[in-house]
Amino acid sequence: MLTAIGFASVYISRRSHISTASLTYALLFFVLYLAAHVVARFTVPNADPYLLPLAGLLTAIGLTEIYRLGPSNAFKQGLWVVIGVAVFALVIVVLRRDYRLLENYKYLFGLGAIGLLFMPLLPGIGQTVNGSRLWIHAGGFQFQPGELGKLALIVFLAAYLREKREVLAQGRVKDWGPLLVIWGSAMLVLFATGDLGSALLYYGIFLAILYVATARLKFVAAFIGLFLVGSAAVYEGTPHVRERVTNWLHPWTTQKVYCALNGHYTLRQDCASYQMVQSLYSIAHGGYGGTGLGSGVFSNAQGAPLIPYLSTDFIYSAVAQELGLVGAAALLLIYMVFVLRGFRVSLAANDGFSKLLAAGLTFGFALQTFVIVGGILRVIPLTGITLPFVSYGGSSVISNFIVVAGLMLVSDRANA
Amino acid sequence: MNNQLNRLALVAVIMLAALIVATTYWQSWAAGSLAAKQDNAIELVSQFEVSRGLILAANGNTVLAADRKVKRNGQTFYFRHYPSKGLAAQTIGYSTSALSQTGLELSLNDYLTGATSNLSNAIQRTLNQIGGGTVYGDNVVLTINPGAQALAQHLLGDRCGAVVAMNPRTGAIYVMASSPTYDSNLIDKPGGYAKVLKTKGACGDSSALLNRATYGLYAPGSTFKMVTASAALDTGAFTPTSGFNDPGYCVEYGKHVSNASNPDQTAETYGHVTLAQGFQHSINSVFCNVGKQIGAKVILDYAKRFGFYSTPPLETPANQRLPSGLYKNNKLWFPKDPATEVDPGRLAFGQERLQVTPLQMLMVGATIANGGVVPRPYIVDRVIGHDGSVVTRTRASNLGRAIKPETASELNQMMVSVVQGGTGTAAQIPGIQVAGKTGTAETGVNKVYTAWFVSFAPANNPQVAVAVVLEKQLNGFGGAVSAPIAKAIMQKLLHR
Numbered sequence: 001m002l003t004a005i006g007f008a009s010v011y012i013s014r015r016s017h018i019s020t021a022s023l024t025y026a027l028l029f030f031v032l033y034l035a036a037h038v039v040a041r042f043t044v045p046n047a048d049p050y051l052l053p054l055a056g057l058l059t060a061i062g063l064t065e066i067y068r069l070g071p072s073n074a075f076k077q078g079l080w081v082v083i084g085v086a087v088f089a090l091v092i093v094v095l096r097r098d099y100r101l102l103e104n105y106k107y108l109f110g111l112g113a114i115g116l117l118f119m120p121l122l123p124g125i126g127q128t129v130n131g132s133r134l135w136i137h138a139g140g141f142q143f144q145p146g147e148l149g150k151l152a153l154i155v156f157l158a159a160y161l162r163e164k165r166e167v168l169a170q171g172r173v174k175d176w177g178p179l180l181v182i183w184g185s186a187m188l189v190l191f192a193t194g195d196l197g198s199a200l201l202y203y204g205i206f207l208a209i210l211y212v213a214t215a216r217l218k219f220v221a222a223f224i225g226l227f228l229v230g231s232a233a234v235y236e237g238t239p240h241v242r243e244r245v246t247n248w249l250h251p252w253t254t255q256k257v258y259c260a261l262n263g264h265y266t267l268r269q270d271c272a273s274y275q276m277v278q279s280l281y282s283i284a285h286g287g288y289g290g291t292g293l294g295s296g297v298f299s300n301a302q303g304a305p306l307i308p309y310l311s312t313d314f315i316y317s318a319v320a321q322e323l324g325l326v327g328a329a330a331l332l333l334i335y336m337v338f339v340l341r342g343f344r345v346s347l348a349a350n351d352g353f354s355k356l357l358a359a360g361l362t363f364g365f366a367l368q369t370f371v372i373v374g375g376i377l378r379v380i381p382l383t384g385i386t387l388p389f390v391s392y393g394g395s396s397v398i399s400n401f402i403v404v405a406g407l408m409l410v411s412d413r414a415n416a
Numbered sequence: 417m418n419n420q421l422n423r424l425a426l427v428a429v430i431m432l433a434a435l436i437v438a439t440t441y442w443q444s445w446a447a448g449s450l451a452a453k454q455d456n457a458i459e460l461v462s463q464f465e466v467s468r469g470l471i472l473a474a475n476g477n478t479v480l481a482a483d484r485k486v487k488r489n490g491q492t493f494y495f496r497h498y499p500s501k502g503l504a505a506q507t508i509g510y511s512t513s514a515l516s517q518t519g520l521e522l523s524l525n526d527y528l529t530g531a532t533s534n535l536s537n538a539i540q541r542t543l544n545q546i547g548g549g550t551v552y553g554d555n556v557v558l559t560i561n562p563g564a565q566a567l568a569q570h571l572l573g574d575r576c577g578a579v580v581a582m583n584p585r586t587g588a589i590y591v592m593a594s595s596p597t598y599d600s601n602l603i604d605k606p607g608g609y610a611k612v613l614k615t616k617g618a619c620g621d622s623s624a625l626l627n628r629a630t631y632g633l634y635a636p637g638s639t640f641k642m643v644t645a646s647a648a649l650d651t652g653a654f655t656p657t658s659g660f661n662d663p664g665y666c667v668e669y670g671k672h673v674s675n676a677s678n679p680d681q682t683a684e685t686y687g688h689v690t691l692a693q694g695f696q697h698s699i700n701s702v703f704c705n706v707g708k709q710i711g712a713k714v715i716l717d718y719a720k721r722f723g724f725y726s727t728p729p730l731e732t733p734a735n736q737r738l739p740s741g742l743y744k745n746n747k748l749w750f751p752k753d754p755a756t757e758v759d760p761g762r763l764a765f766g767q768e769r770l771q772v773t774p775l776q777m778l779m780v781g782a783t784i785a786n787g788g789v790v791p792r793p794y795i796v797d798r799v800i801g802h803d804g805s806v807v808t809r810t811r812a813s814n815l816g817r818a819i820k821p822e823t824a825s826e827l828n829q830m831m832v833s834v835v836q837g838g839t840g841t842a843a844q845i846p847g848i849q850v851a852g853k854t855g856t857a858e859t860g861v862n863k864v865y866t867a868w869f870v871s872f873a874p875a876n877n878p879q880v881a882v883a884v885v886l887e888k889q890l891n892g893f894g895g896a897v898s899a900p901i902a903k904a905i906m907q908k909l910l911h912r
Contacts, residue, residue, distance in 0.1 A: 208424055208427075211420055211423075211424065212417055212420040212421055212424060213417070215417070215419070215420050252453075267455070269453075269455050270455060277455070278456075278457055278458065280442060280450060281450055281451075281453070281456045281457065281458045281459065282458050283439065283442045283443060284442050284443060284446060284447040284450035284451060285447075285451070285458045285459065285462065286443055287443055287444070287447055288443065288444065297458045297461045297462045297465075299461070300457060300460075300461050302488070303488060303491075306457045306458060306461070320439060320442075320443065321458075324443065325439060325440060325443040325444065328436075328439045328443070329436050329439060329440070332432055332435050332436050332439070333436075335432055336429060336432045336433075339425070339428050339429070339432065340425065340429070343421060343422075343424070343425035343428070346421050347418055347421050347422075352417065355417050355421065356417075359421055359424060362428070363424060363428055366428035366431060366432060367428075367431070369431075369432065369435070370431040370432065370434075370435065373435045374431075374434070374435060374438070377435060377438035377439060377441075377442060378438070379434060379435070379438050
């Protein structure tokens with residue numbers, strides 16, 4: 001574990017070639033992880049030893065890239081990491097005796113999830129960013145409550161499905177009720193807020209937990225069928241979705257098409273798919289070895305940024321350009337190791353709730369990575385969500401630290 | 417539940433592995449084609465982080481294109497400027513931040529950015545990059561003679577047309593001028609590009625960006641008689657002394673095809689003449705009869721040997737050069753059955769649907785000067801690394817033999833007689849024998865012609881070949897308006 005932390009800190013110290021002042025960042029970061037480690041060591045001594053260092057490594061990569069893209073953002077992100085680690089410690093300390101008591105409050109979690117998802121729709125505090133209404137804004141402070149809603153939903157699904165898995169597997173209709181209501185309204189809210197990436201993510205998590213709990217592939221197949229029908233309806237009904245699919249299939253046009261952004265006719269790569277296409281150029285520019293940290297091209301000759309949302313949703317294309325195929329593949333391998341450790345925790349857990357909880361958290365983590373990176377790489381249509389631990393964004397950092405805390409709690413109990 | 421968990425884990429791993437595969441695809445497989453996309457803003461910017469090599473004229477001193485260092489937001493950019501303010505503008509092209517590249521700036525981009533260097537340079541480049549140092553491109557030395565190039569542009573003035581000159585022995589291009597022209601420095605200035613697009617020559621065309629020397633298509637008029645005469649002599653069907661009777665016209669398909677007009681609007685009439693005299697005075701009826709006798713197929717086959725029907729090789733981008741030949745509906749056209757589809761008489765004296773570039777007609781003249789072997793034109797003499805070492809040097813080569821040495825020699829003499837006492841006397845240079853051929857092609861507008869002159873000198877030991885074309889010349893005959901320009905260029909290049 002210490003070697004991994006060491007590697008993380010060595011990695012961060014590489015930033016010193018950009019500015020020596022950043023060494024303090026590295027030091028602060030190291031101390032922070034040491035603290036987190038000490039807390040974990042005393043409260044959950046039997047927890048999986050790899051999860052926290054891996055999370056630290058990812059955070060370090062993200063912080064480094066964010067620092068390179070804009071030092072002021074890195075400071076804020078640093079603060080969020082501090083808060084994230086504090087929340088991590090808090091969760092572990094509070095739930096160290098038995099996190100399974102969460103099971104008793106499952107409906108509370110279910111309702112809480114919907115409440116959190118609804119929050120941005122409330123007038124006054126809700127805020128629309130980039131066509132999606134998923135921020136709340138209060139006193140110079142922005143937050144995406146959906147990130148926490150996701151976790152609450154996983155807790156609810158894990159608890160409910162643990163209790164009802166046998167009866168559900170036999171297909172008793174009335175037991176589907178609460179599940180469908182809570183989950184269905186969550187989906188509704190998501191479509192209402194226009195946050196398609198998260199909708200896709202939640203649907204995937206739901207299917208995964210359902211499958212693990214019931215072992216019925218036909219349920220999964222049925223829900224995928226429902227999803228396709230729903231997608232078709234959404235595709236027809238919302239221009240937002242249609243545009244995303246068109247951009248995915250045909251990012252480059254040779255003829256001018258209508259551009260909704262400025263009302264003129266332009267090539268699609270100069271309008272709707274501009275961000276995606278430039279991001280692909282950024283990745284391609286990296287090649288095998290990358291341009292090196294600090295040497296990537298992210299702004300034009302006049303200094304204006306080329307790719308919007310580079311440090312949040314599109315951070316992967318920044319990393320891929322500067323670190324190249326080697327670095328990008330290494331980053332994805334870190335995610336893979338984290339995910340495999342997560343599933344190992346789930347496999348080792350002794351009770352159904354723990355298994356489902358760990359599996360839900362882990363699969364959600366993997367799926368989130370897939371949805372955003374796959375979107376950037378044109379594997380699937382692009383929907384903007386954050387890359388866990390790496391993207392700039394406070395809510396995302398905090399919720400991911402809670403994921404780590406949850407997985408460590410489960411593994412501590414399993415190994416005790 | 418563990419079975420399901422294992423399967424779910426597999427799904428997750430496959431998803432993440434797919435991302436690695438996709439990343440590999442974009443960063444290796446697709447990287448090249450993405451980098452070549454016109455709208456790639458990242459490549460556009462990153463190329464300005466490279467100190468581009470110089471483009472120099474043949475003397476190695478005259479700088480045609482250079483870099484200006486600009487520091488902006490802590491980053492160093494190198495922007496292009498053109499110290500000779502548009503000397504050979506269309507040939508050099510431009511490389512700007514606002515627009516993509518053209519001309520040699522485009523086709524030599526890999527050299528100018530140091531991307532095609534050998535392994536040790538590649539390593540050096542990578543080391544520079546990692547160390548944050550500047551990547552330097554290679555310098556390019558052209559075969560362009562700056563004095564003659566400037567003179568050609570000056571003599572063209574605002575008249576639309578082109579002047580191309582080369583060494584007929586090697587194919588090295590000395591002059592490649594196209595008019596109207598522009599100052600390449602304007603392209604990157606606000607509103608400059610629009611201004612260049614509006615630049616009009618005396619012909620009224622606003623196409624300053626066009627390299628007329630390699631992309632302008634013109635009716636060759638009588639300059640094509642060099643090709644017809646080559647075919648007539650080379651096949652053995654005629655000799656220079658073959659006799660003709662010229663009544664002032666030639667009968668084709670039962671109709672009269674008249675010679676060029678005298679000033680009083682009557683057709684010139686020469687009576688009994690030889691083929692050589694027909695060439696000297698550019699008598700259409702003579703060539704009309706030659707064409708009828710040897711047929712369109714033979715003439716077109718000889719045209720092919722001179723390089724017609726293929727894009728002439730040169731270092732400029734391929735889409736800035738056009739092949740010469742018969743054109744039908746704006747497309748290059750080789751008739752399936754020339755005997756029935758092409759009028760051999762009109763083809764023989766350069767009418768029909770022939771469209772040629774000045775470079776192609778220069779190649780015809782240079783081939784005759786070079787004893788019948790077509791020189792391969794080139795404009796890049798050598799590429800020099802940032803450290804001064806020669807990266808590559810162009811070796812003169814040829815495109816094969818078009819006509820026998822004897823035929824070339826006979827044509828050489830016929831072309832000398834054109835300048836000595838025929839249609840091209842305006843190209844005479846004291847003390848040197850000049851060989852030439854005039855061309856005055858009808859444009860469809862009465863008394864407005866495309867005026868040609870193709871020449872080389874000294875005739876007994878050719879050092880330089882020139883082709884001049886002027887568009888839309890009112891009463892302008894090739895021998896009167898184009899020959900003096902060719903003469904001045906040859907004098908400049910021969911230091912006479």
